[in-house]
Amino acid sequence: MDMLLLTLESTLRLSVPLLLAALAGLFSERSGIFDIGLEGKMLGAAFAGGAAAATFSSALMGLLAALVVSVALSLVHGFASITQRGNQIVSGVAINFIAMGTTVILGQAWFQQGGRTPALSSAGRLNTVELPFAQAVADVPVLGPIYSDLLSGHPLLMYFAFAMVPISWWVLYRTRFGLRLRAVGENPGAVDTAGISVTWLRYRAVICCGILCGFAGAYLSMALTAGFVKNMTAGKGYIALAALIFAKWRPVPVMYACLLFGFLDAVGIRMQGRPLPLIGEVPVQLIQALPYILTVILLAGFIGKAVPPKAGGVPYVKER
Amino acid sequence: MATPYAKLPGWVDYGLIPLLNLVVAFAVAGLVVLLVGESPFRAAYLLLDGAFGYGEGIGFTLYYATTFIFTGLAVAVAFHCRLFNIGGEGQAYVGGIGVALVCLTFDNILPWYLTFVLATIGAAICGAAWAFIPAYFRATRGSHIVITTIMFNFIASSLMIYLLVEVLKPAGQMSPQTRTFAEGGQLPKLDWLLAIFGLDIGGAPFNFSFLLAIAASIFVWVLIWRTKLGYEIRTMGFSEKAARYAGINEVRIIVIAMLISGALAGMMALNPIMGEQARMQLDFVAGAGFVGIAVALMGRSHPAGIIPAAILFGMLYQGGAEISFEMPQISRDMIVIIQGLVILFAGALENMFRPALSRFFGARAMRTKPVRVGSAG
CATH class of the missing domain: 1.10.3470 (ABC transporter involved in vitamin B12 uptake, BtuC)
Structure with a gap:
């Protein structure tokens, strides 16, 4: 039971950055802008967050810096892929490299700790919050520990991340902005004919993506750990991308996919060198590779069919 | 692929544009060097x-x-x-x-x-x-x-x-x-x-x-x-x-x-x-x-x-x-930045200078109809 709770708790913690980044990708890709650069934006935000929070010993400044950097990077992506009609994949790849190099170079130059930012004091971290009555119900059997140990006592950003799932759904499916955003990802010509600016709509979608990636990065360096570490995203942006595809570009399934991939990650850490009943020892590398393998199988259409937004990756050229 | 850009002389398309993109990429990389407090010119040397x-x-x-x-x-x-x-x-x-x-x-x-x-x-x-x-x-x-x-x-x-x-x-x-x-x-x-x-x-x-x-x-x-x-x-x-x-x-x-x-x-x-x-x-x-x-x-x-x-x-x-x-401030990660900038400017933003260059080389095709550019890429 304890073991299970611990695994589930780390599942929750590990799935938060995936969830925020995948939702970020959801906004961008639903508007027709493919985003391979989730990884880079998250990394840039994590560094900016860690650096600003350490310099000003303020979590708020850190969060702000994370958002600014992430949105700035997403605007670069927007400029390249919307205004300049460049190749979106190429632009995303470029952003990943720029973020990967810049965070190390600046981190070393500013803090001299081999690319790390100084460890954050509690003032610089995003603090955890206790849910109401967590202490009171802790003794209730079964439900008590689940509520007070598993669900309570996490950084506020985690609750924000899970709250973003219904919010994203509502924005995408129940607001005028969401309808237009989805439309511009399927048929930008129609949106243009209706007299709505495709450019401005896509820029807004890309900014939404930047904001959510900023939160994801801030969570990594300011909540999950106390400070930025060189290349700390370690492929999480790509896993988030995989989760987004796995969920077929829909908000609620995105959450399930992220929880699944977070769970695989948590189990992988826990199972290192431990044999499983019946199967024997499973190489930990296999579990680590599982999200990627699953995504490949899904993309090949063996588990349902993942159909991306129709206009995804295609720059919009207004008829002249 | 129909592109809205006019055809340019070959040496511009395959020589000048990549060169311009490269120069911009290195200029931005130079800014990063400046930001960490070293001289970009000495670094280049x-x-x-x-x-x-x-x-x-x-x-x-x-x-x-x-x-x-x-x-x-x-x-x-x-x-x-x-x-x-x-x-x-x-x-x-x-x-x-x-x-x-x-x-x-x-x-x-x-x-x-x-x-x-x-x-x-x-x-x-x-x-x-x-x-x-x-x-x-x-x-x-x-x-x-x-x-x-x-x-x-x-x-x-x-x-x-x-x-x-x-x-x-x-x-x-x-x-x-x-x-x-x-x-x-x-x-x-x-x-x-x-x-x-x-x-x-x-x-x-x-x-x-x-x-x-x-x-x-x-x-x-x-x-x-x-x-x-x-x-x-x-x-x-x-x-x-x-x-x-x-x-x-x-x-x-x-x-x-x-x-x-x-x-x-x-x-x-x-x-x-x-x-x-x-x-x-x-x-x-x-x-x-x-x-x-x-x-x-x-x-x-x-x-x-x-x-x-x-x-x-x-x-x-x-x-x-x-x-x-x-x-010592500039580790080999600097290359990763330059690489990213080259990919950005030579790849995703490759057309940034094209409209200006098309105007410069007096190609009027832009106005009439989209021209098919047979690019190698």
């Missing part, structure tokens, strides 16, 4: 001096360039078919298995030139095999090649960690690598080639695989521009519909283009494994697969452009190492 100032530097520059020629060609061949093979990293990594297995088997039996032939075949087969599944799924099931090849990079990384830690590592050794190959598994250096120019390569691992890289460049040029298969690949890249109408078998062409691409990426493994270390280590690719993207973009997917672009990146790798001795 150190870079050039470190890469070309003496024989050993040139040897290292060409050693890195060898690697990037392979990965650049790999990306370029796929580009011609309008496939974005971002999986060169994984294909090169798996290609290492082919090299390592051949060397481990034959290094005590065969002389190096025979091992080299077998290892080349092994590397090509393994690299191509790693590209096969993404290619096949793209061709028959329409799955997005970019995503699948990214996923295959990660799967390759897990696979190789497993193989090196659990299978290929000799018993009683701590670090995850194969045993060191005997004489028959090591490539001779090309010191005589530089000696012609009166240069001493010193300890630089500039080796025989460079000649293979040059041969591969010629092969790619012949393949793409002088054979029926290359014509079909380019037709597919230009317009899938046209290719279908012309009776070209899409599945076959996509798979073949990706297999060639994967094989070229896999052959990159010869250089570090047989040419330098004489063993296979963890993460020996070290991002070279991704550099290939920048190289192919800069070289406009043409071997004549790829070789200089690869030498440029070899210069960055070698000169970058020299800079970090003199300026």
Whole structure:
């Protein structure tokens, strides 16, 4: 039971950055802008967050810096892929490299700790919050520990991340902005004919993506750990991308996919060198590779069919 | 592909625009150098001096360039078919298995030139095999090649960690690598080639695989521009519909283009494994697969452009190492930034200067109707 709770708790913690980044990708890709650069934006935000929070010993400044950097990077992506009609994949790849190099170079130059930012004091971290009555119900059997140990006592950003799932759904499916955003990802010509600016709509979608990636990065360096570490995203942006595809570009399934991939990650850490009943020892590398393998199988259409937004990756050229 | 840009003179399209993009990329990189409090001009001087100032530097520059020629060609061949093979990293990594297995088997039996032939075949087969599944799924099931090849990079990384830690590592050794190959598994250096120019390569691992890289460049040029298969690949890249109408078998062409691409990426493994270390280590690719993207973009997917672009990146790798001795603030990660900026400006923002240049060269076609630009890429 304890073991299970611990695994589930780390599942929750590990799935938060995936969830925020995948939702970020959801906004961008639903508007027709493919985003391979989730990884880079998250990394840039994590560094900016860690650096600003350490310099000003303020979590708020850190969060702000994370958002600014992430949105700035997403605007670069927007400029390249919307205004300049460049190749979106190429632009995303470029952003990943720029973020990967810049965070190390600046981190070393500013803090001299081999690319790390100084460890954050509690003032610089995003603090955890206790849910109401967590202490009171802790003794209730079964439900008590689940509520007070598993669900309570996490950084506020985690609750924000899970709250973003219904919010994203509502924005995408129940607001005028969401309808237009989805439309511009399927048929930008129609949106243009209706007299709505495709450019401005896509820029807004890309900014939404930047904001959510900023939160994801801030969570990594300011909540999950106390400070930025060189290349700390370690492929999480790509896993988030995989989760987004796995969920077929829909908000609620995105959450399930992220929880699944977070769970695989948590189990992988826990199972290192431990044999499983019946199967024997499973190489930990296999579990680590599982999200990627699953995504490949899904993309090949063996588990349902993942159909991306129709206009995804295609720059919009207004008829002249 | 219908582009809204007018056709420019050839030297502008293939010379001036890449050069402008490169200059902007380096200018922005210079800003980063300025930001960490060093002089960009001194950094540029150190870079050039470190890469070309003496024989050993040139040897290292060409050693890195060898690697990037392979990965650049790999990306370029796929580009011609309008496939974005971002999986060169994984294909090169798996290609290492082919090299390592051949060397481990034959290094005590065969002389190096025979091992080299077998290892080349092994590397090509393994690299191509790693590209096969993404290619096949793209061709028959329409799955997005970019995503699948990214996923295959990660799967390759897990696979190789497993193989090196659990299978290929000799018993009683701590670090995850194969045993060191005997004489028959090591490539001779090309010191005589530089000696012609009166240069001493010193300890630089500039080796025989460079000649293979040059041969591969010629092969790619012949393949793409002088054979029926290359014509079909380019037709597919230009317009899938046209290719279908012309009776070209899409599945076959996509798979073949990706297999060639994967094989070229896999052959990159010869250089570090047989040419330098004489063993296979963890993460020996070290991002070279991704550099290939920048190289192919800069070289406009043409071997004549790829070789200089690869030498440029070899210069960055070698000169970058020299800079970090003199300026401890600027580690080799600076190259990653420059690489990103080159990909951004030469790739995603390649058309930034085009409208201004079109106006400058007085091309009026923009106003009349969209002109079809037959670009190589």
